[in-house]
Amino acid sequence: MSQFIEVEKLSKHFRGLAALSNVSFSVDRGEVLGIIGPNGAGKTTLFNCIAGTLPASAGTVEFDGTNVTSWSDIKLANFGLVRTFQLMRPFGSMTVLENVTVAALVRHKDFKEASAIAGKVLVQVGLDHYSYRRSRDLPTAALKRLELARALALEPKALLLDEVLAGLVPAERQPVIDLLKLIRDQGTTLLFVEHVMQAVMQLSDRVLVLNHGEKLALGTPAQVSSNPEVIEAYLGDEVTDARA
């Protein structure tokens, strides 16, 4: 079967700085791909280019059989490829329910229908008790879930999650990981950038490792964690820090 997501030689330059160089990989439908790498490896840039937030300098992206390389983020989201952001971006003055309803309204023109879908998503994500709270008053953990809820309200075929666990204390993490498992079980394809290794190992079917904008390794969690180059890339950072 043709790959669901096919990234071919994707590159992105910023004024001479190569943020991404010839990154290629593919993802099956329903697969969970973890994306890791040291800081500055180009993980968020990869998301930006796939999701249409930024235009790629070279390379192609195919999604669900269609070449979506130059598509805008709006078009992609409507087509079923949705991304979340590392820094939370709630619609501050709106309530939690209104936030998610906005997302639902993109695909369902009827307000009542959209509202109902939003309500269901909030239950699924565990935010329904915050429904009428103004979103800018929410604590970090709840805001993270709100990002997720908004993305889910779009009934996406594939989700790009950018550090969805960042800023959460360890106790808050497992519930979110379990939630992601539920989403996976529903058949949604997941690509997620993460630094929290426990999540990456638990969730990923395969792991993509980036370093200096290049693909370093791609394999199962077990393969990647025993890959000497990967260890070098991460430890290299630590050794340098130790020497400084």
Added chain:
Amino acid sequence: MSANQMDAVDADVFGAPAANDRALLIRRILITIGITALVIVLAYWRTGGSELVVTQAIVTGLLVGGVYSLIALGLTLIFGVLHIINFAQGALVTMGMYATYVISSNLGWNPYLTLVVSIPLLFAFGALVQTLIINRSMGEAHENQLLLTLALGLLIENTLLLVFGGNPLSVRTSTETVYNIFGAVATQSRLIAFFGAAFLAVLLFTMLQRTGVGTAIRAVAANPTGAKLVGINVKRIYMITFALGAACAGAAGTLVVPFVSIQPIAGEVFNITAFVVVVLGGLGKVVGAMFGGLIVGLAEQFGGIFFPDQSNLLGVFIVFILILFLRPQGLFASTS
């Protein structure tokens, strides 16, 4: 967050651009001169080959452009340092005009002499306004500040209206010699205004480059946090800069008194042109303001040639729209 072009403060805010930017800059200046030349040629054709009309437009445009430059200099200085759009700049020009009127008509002074009053007066007023009002809104949304300075401008204008009434007043110098420049007419008062403005502009520029205060101002413009860390009293610099901007306006007001009619709304046209100059030259770019003033002065005159039945401002607005759409960061910004 999507980039707000206004926040693109370049490292070299006021002074000479960096080496590789210099080439780009020269290229842009040449292009501008080229376009100007083209416009002049078109005007020549439009007037049926009247060299005189075109020359007159050039001379008048450059002369008044000098004054626009001075006003815009103040405006761009305020923006570069405080990041505030001072919509009251025109009203401050009017204040300068009335200050000159009061002194000239009560003490009989030559209007140009009143510069020694209008400059410090507007400087003090600017400092006062900044400390009491502007200071409190630092860091607010740009639109709020725009409204604030707009309200300030209205307040100044209408206070003048209340005090002096709406009737046009005038102050004239005893002699008004007319000079001939390449066949075009240039009145003494306009020439003095131009050279006076140019002198003050160069003075200000030198002060920014050479004195301690000037360097402090440029430091705050480039990096307020860094400036604070090296011990610069940023609040004081804000006050001084705003005061300087106001002083520029006041000086310009005095300089134009001999050839304009003094009314509370007299400054409004200067407000508009100053804004166009600042956007044209680049917000916060001092050299851009000086160059841009001349261009806008020319645009006003040539607008009158191409659209004789319309207000002169139409040409100015066309340039404004073009710049806003084609190069909103102005001609002198180093990034695109």
Added chain:
Amino acid sequence: MSSSTALVDVARRRTWPDRNLIALVIGILILIPFPLFTGASQDAIAIRVIIVAILGISWNIMSGYGGMFSFGHAAYFGIGAYSCAVMLVNFDIAPWLGMIVGMGLAALFGVFIGYLSFRYKLKGTYFALATFAFAEMLRIIVMSAPALNAGIGYHIPLITDSSWWLMQFPPGSPNYFWLGLILLSACVLISILFIRSRAGQFLIAIREDETAASSLGVPVLRFKLIAIAVSGAIGAVAGVFYTQYYLFIDPDLAFGASRSIEAILAPVVGGVGTIWGPIVGSTVLAPLTDITAAFLRNPPVLLAFLEGRSGLDVMLYAILIIVMILFLPRGIFGTIKEKVSRK
């Protein structure tokens, strides 16, 4: 969860648009008998309040709710005013039809400059300056267009009796107030329905975070333009009503900067981004002109030198704006709304 937060949630659960609709109905009912109790001068003030309120509502939609600060709202007012005047004077077409045409043209103009601006990525103050420039250009062009009576303007031909169809009544007739009330209520209703609609919610989301909105698939450009179109159309309504009441319009009155400023003042004082803010603001501002005029006609002995002068009203507006921005940036109504929902 503490009881105070529970109260907050309950308060927000009652869907606020419905409260607004009820308030609208109550407001209309209370105001209907108004002209029967007031004299001619109060009626004149009331009409001015209504005109500024409609203009403020119009501004509020694109600039308050939409975050697209318009500094040239006079353009829409003027297009409405001139559409009405030109069609009536030159072609004998009734003002209601002129209003529809004016609304359409204003909406088109808004979409045009909006599209250009967004295509060239103008944001924030640059966008505001562009709207100002376009309004001024309209004024300059109309001022020198013989086909539009240039600087002379238009006088609305007088009729001897009352006519709802021609939107004209004898001077001092209460019908003017009721006409204004109808127009104002319609505009308030449109704004309530718009804000709670899909387009309105998208607009607010776009204002809050455009990148997040587009990443969720909201067609940002389209809904910004829709908001501008609605905003422009309502602005035209204010222009039509103004022309029919004052029976005269010229380029300065229609497209002048003071008109654009007026459009901003009322919502800023009352509460930007709220339904009732423009009306509250207008109620505070509009009477100021008359109060100061009366004051200046008969100032107290100490201020006798002020007699017969003008400018005091705008000075007070300006001081009010400065005070508002510095101390009450959410406006009068906005601040009250904040405090109530926070308790």
